[in-house]
Amino acid sequence: MADTAAARTPLMAGNWKMNINHVEAVHLVQKLSWTLQDKKHDFERVEVAVLPPFTDIRSVQTLVDGDRMKIKYGAQDVSKHDAGAYTGEISASMLAKLGCTYVLAGHSERRQYHNESDALVNAKATKALENGLVPIVCVGEGLDIRKAGEHVEYTLAQVDGALAGLKQDDVRKIVIAYEPVWAIGTGEVATPEDAQEVCAAIRGRLEETISPSVADSVRILYGGSVKMNSASGIMAQPDVDGCLVGGASLQVDEFAGICRYLDLQLGYSS
């Protein structure tokens, strides 16, 4: 496959999960912005996004808009419904109105604790796209599947299910995050080669089932215990276009270091 990684702008997305209230969110985003600006971070070269809990999004929007920050933001989940009697759910149009760019669909914790199926992930991604949001579709295997050596096949089946029926032009817009469940929040980092193996297989599947040009455009992230020190090795892989960062995104210096992996690779000051 043609190596067009340079045409895919890397994305570092910080998933705060159920951490950080709306007051803390303002401090965290402000400090992240100052830290990155101070280091002259080039947001066109490496895109930075935060994915706070729903209750924080309005505060983050106000700050980002007011200070004209280049940090993007989004949500951790979205309803498959447009509106109506769905207590506790949040629609894609509500997120769009809040200026969200991204929304996670099918994070492994949603699949694990809320039994989200590939069909539901597909419905959520579809709703996100209809409302102008970019879904970050999450896939990845558990430890038993990895040990059985079935991780590639398993993950590709999730990709097929999550993208079923989407139009080529819609698939081109999405982001896919490969997060091996055994490496999430455990300190167990998949090796760069582990990440590359599955990310390359996902790209290959898009090439086969959608089109080579779509496969070359879609950004594929790795997620699972990424830290400042592991980011550059992971990002050196040709089919890895960014990271979905959980725990480390709650620490400004750590997350800023991940976003600045290129500068740190070149030995510039941290």
Ligand SMILES: O=C[C@H](O)COP(=O)(O)O
């Ligand atoms: O959404 C992020 C992934 O679940 C990774 O989380 P983690 O960096 O805490 O392992």
